[in-house]
Amino acid sequence: MSDHESTYVPKTAFERWMDSRLPIIRFGADYMSLPTPRNLNYWWTFGGILMLCLGIQIVTGILLAMHYVPNTEMAFESVERIMRDVNGGWLIRYVHANGASMFFIAAYIHMLRGLYYGSYKAPREMIWIVGCLIFFLLIGTAFLGYVLPWGQMSFHGAVVITNLIGSIPVVGGPILTWLQGGPAIDNATLNRFFSLHYLLPFLIAGCVVLHLWALHHAGQNNPVGILIPKERQAKDTLPFHPYYTVKDGFAVILFLLLFSYFVFFNPNALGHADNFIPANPLVTPAHIVPEWYLLPFYAILRAIPDKFGGVVAMFGSIGILFVLPWLDRSRIRSMRYRPIMKVLFVLFVVNGFILGWCGAELPDAHVIGNFSTFTVYDGDLNSFLWLGRFATLYYFAFFLVMPFVALKEKPLPVPSSISEPVLAPEAAIEKKG
Amino acid sequence: MAESVVHPEGEGQDPNRRDFIHIAAGAAAAGAGVAAVWPLINSMNPAADTLALASIEFDLTKVQEGQQVVIKWQGKPVFVRYRTPAEIERARAEDSAALPDPQTDAERVIEGHEQYLVLVGSCTHLGCVPTFGTGDFGGWFCPCHGSHYDTSGRIRRGPAPANLVVPTYEYLNDTRIRIG
Numbered sequence: 001m002s003d004h005e006s007t008y009v010p011k012t013a014f015e016r017w018m019d020s021r022l023p024i025i026r027f028g029a030d031y032m033s034l035p036t037p038r039n040l041n042y043w044w045t046f047g048g049i050l051m052l053c054l055g056i057q058i059v060t061g062i063l064l065a066m067h068y069v070p071n072t073e074m075a076f077e078s079v080e081r082i083m084r085d086v087n088g089g090w091l092i093r094y095v096h097a098n099g100a101s102m103f104f105i106a107a108y109i110h111m112l113r114g115l116y117y118g119s120y121k122a123p124r125e126m127i128w129i130v131g132c133l134i135f136f137l138l139i140g141t142a143f144l145g146y147v148l149p150w151g152q153m154s155f156h157g158a159v160v161i162t163n164l165i166g167s168i169p170v171v172g173g174p175i176l177t178w179l180q181g182g183p184a185i186d187n188a189t190l191n192r193f194f195s196l197h198y199l200l201p202f203l204i205a206g207c208v209v210l211h212l213w214a215l216h217h218a219g220q221n222n223p224v225g226i227l228i229p230k231e232r233q234a235k236d237t238l239p240f241h242p243y244y245t246v247k248d249g250f251a252v253i254l255f256l257l258l259f260s261y262f263v264f265f266n267p268n269a270l271g272h273a274d275n276f277i278p279a280n281p282l283v284t285p286a287h288i289v290p291e292w293y294l295l296p297f298y299a300i301l302r303a304i305p306d307k308f309g310g311v312v313a314m315f316g317s318i319g320i321l322f323v324l325p326w327l328d329r330s331r332i333r334s335m336r337y338r339p340i341m342k343v344l345f346v347l348f349v350v351n352g353f354i355l356g357w358c359g360a361e362l363p364d365a366h367v368i369g370n371f372s373t374f375t376v377y378d379g380d381l382n383s384f385l386w387l388g389r390f391a392t393l394y395y396f397a398f399f400l401v402m403p404f405v406a407l408k409e410k411p412l413p414v415p416s417s418i419s420e421p422v423l424a425p426e427a428a429i430e431k432k433g
Numbered sequence: 434m435a436e437s438v439v440h441p442e443g444e445g446q447d448p449n450r451r452d453f454i455h456i457a458a459g460a461a462a463a464g465a466g467v468a469a470v471w472p473l474i475n476s477m478n479p480a481a482d483t484l485a486l487a488s489i490e491f492d493l494t495k496v497q498e499g500q501q502v503v504i505k506w507q508g509k510p511v512f513v514r515y516r517t518p519a520e521i522e523r524a525r526a527e528d529s530a531a532l533p534d535p536q537t538d539a540e541r542v543i544e545g546h547e548q549y550l551v552l553v554g555s556c557t558h559l560g561c562v563p564t565f566g567t568g569d570f571g572g573w574f575c576p577c578h579g580s581h582y583d584t585s586g587r588i589r590r591g592p593a594p595a596n597l598v599v600p601t602y603e604y605l606n607d608t609r610i611r612i613g
Binding site: 156159160162163164166167177178179181182183184185186188192281282283284285286287288302305306307310362363364 | 478483507575
C-alpha cells in the first residue's frame with residue numbers, strides 16, 4: 001500500500017496553487033482512496049473509534065481545565081462546581097470521566113484484535129510497538145487524571161502507585177521525593193499531575209501519527225492474515241472511502257450508544273463511591289482499588305509476595321507486549337488457521353477477566369463459598385491471592401510458550417488470496433491440500 | 434574507523450586532530466545539554482517552603498492512656514500512641530519472636546517514656562494508613578494489602594518489608610515533643 005499511486009487531480013485554481021506549495025489536499029485525498037483489504041470485519045473498526053475517543057477526551061479535557069483548580073484546597077470543590085454551576089459542566093465531566101473507560105474498552109478490543117489476527121508480525125512490528133507505547137501512555141494519562149478530583153480514592157490511589165516507584169532499590173526514595181515534589185503526596189504533586197495530564201494526550205496524538213504512518217507504509221492486515229499479492233490488488237482491495245468510512249461510521253454510532261448509556265443513565269457505575277469524599281491523608285479507605293481498566297495489572301502486582309518483585313511483574317506484563325513480534329515464531333498470522341493458539345487465545349481473554357476480578361477483591365477473601373482449604377506458603381488456596389497467582393502465571397505463560405507452539409502446531413490450510421475462500425471455499429482447500 | 438569517516442581518501446595531514454575536534458565538540462554539546470536540563474529536572478524537587486515545614490511540636494497531655502492521636506507531619510500521618518502496660522508487656526515479650534525486620538521494643542521508644550510510641554503512620558508497603566486494633570498481633574493492620582503490625586509497630590505478617598518508621602523526635606520537656 002506504500003506504492004499506492006496518487007489518483008488526485010486538482011480541480012480548482014486554488015487546489016493547483018496549493019498542490020505545488022503544500023500538497024495537503026492531495027495527502028488527504030490519497031488517504032481516502034487508500035486500497036484497503038475488502039474482508040475487514042467489525043473488529044477493525046476500533047482504530048477509528050479510538051481516534052474518536054482521543055478527540056473527545058482532548059476537547060472535553062480542555063474545557064474542564066478552564067474550570068478546574070489544581071490546588072489541594074480547591075480541587076474537590078472546583079469539580080463539584082463544574083458539576084453544579086458550570087453550564088453543561090455535568091455533561092462535559094461525565095463524558096470525560098466515562099470517556100476514559102470507553103477509551104480502554106476500545107483499546108483492549110483493538111489490541112486483542114491485533115493479537116488474534118497476528119497484526120504484530122512482519123512487516124508490521126513497528127505498528128504494534130508504537131501501539132504498545134500508546135497503551136502505556138494511556139495508562140499513565142488515565143492514572144494522572146483520576147488523581148485530579150482529589151477524592152479519597154484519587155489521593156490514596158496516587159499514594160499507592162507512586163510508592164511503587166519508591167520500591168526500586170537504592171534510587172527509589174530520591175526519585176519518589178522528586179516525583180512528589182515533597183515528602184508526601186501534596187499540593188506540589190497535584191499541580192504537576194495536572195500539568196502532565198494535560199501534556200500526555202498530545203504525546204499520544206503524536207504517537208498516533210507514527211502508528212498510522214507505519215500502518216500505511218506496511219499496509220493493513222486482514223482477517224485471513226495474508227499479504228495481498230500485487231496482481232490481486234484490484235480484486236482484493238477497496239478504496240478506504242466510502243467503503244470503510246461508512247463501515248467505521250456505523251460502528252461509531254453503535255459505540256456512541258453504549259457511551260451515551262453510561263453518560264446519561266449510569267454515569268457513576270464505573271467510578272467508586274469513596275471518591276465522593278474529599279481527600280484525607282490521615283485515613284485510608286477500607287478497600288482501595290484502581291479503576292476497572294487497571295484491575296488486571298493490580299492483581300499481577302499483588303500476586304508477587306515481594307514488594308519490588310510485584311512492581312517488576314506489573315511493568316513486565318506490559319513490557320512483554322513490546323517483544324511479542326519476536327516471541328511468536330509462527331509464519332501464519334491469523335489464528336483462524338492456528339488451532340492450538342486459538343484455544344490459548346480464548347483462555348487468555350478469559351484469564352484477563354479473572355485477573356480483573358482478583359484485582360477487585362480483597363486478597364484474603366474466599367473465591368468459592370466461605371470455607372478454608374489448606375494454606376500454601378502465605379495464603380489459603382481458596383483465596384483471590386492464589387487465584388490471582390495462577391492467572392498471573394497463565395498471563396506470562398501465554399506469551400512465553402509461543403515459540404514452542406509455533407514448532408508443534410500444525411496449521412490449517414491458508415487461502416492464497418482474500419477472495420478465494422469466499423468464491424470457492426471447497427476448491428481452495430482441496431488445492432492447498 | 435574514525436579516520437576513514439573523517440578522511441575518506443587519506444587526504445589531510447593530521448586526522449587525529451580533526452577527530453579530536455569532533456569528539457570535543459560533541460562532548461561539549463552533550464555536557465551543555467545535560468547542564469541545561471538539570472535545573473529543569475531539579476525544579477521538580479521539593480521547594481524551599483515545602484522543606485521549611487520539616488518539624489512540628491506536640492503536647493503529649495492531649496493523649497489519654499490507651500488512646501492514639503494522629504497528627505500530620507510533612508504531609509504524612511504520625512501516630513502518637515499512649516500504650517497500656519499490657520501492650521508494652523506484649524511488645525517486650527515478643528522481642529524474641531521471629532520478626533521480619535528485627536528490632537527490640539526498647540529501640541523504638543525513648544528511655545523513660547516507654548508508654549509513648551511515635552510512628553509515621555504510612556504502611557512501609559505502599560503507603561496506606563494502617564488502622565489500630567484490627568490486626569492479628571494487637572497493633573495495626575493495613576487495609577490495602579493486609580500487613581499486620583504489633584503493639585510496637587513492628588511488621589509481623591504481610592507484604593510490608595519493614596517496621597513502621599519511628600521519626601526522629603526529642604523531648605523538649607516531660608510532656609512536649611518535637612518531631613523532625
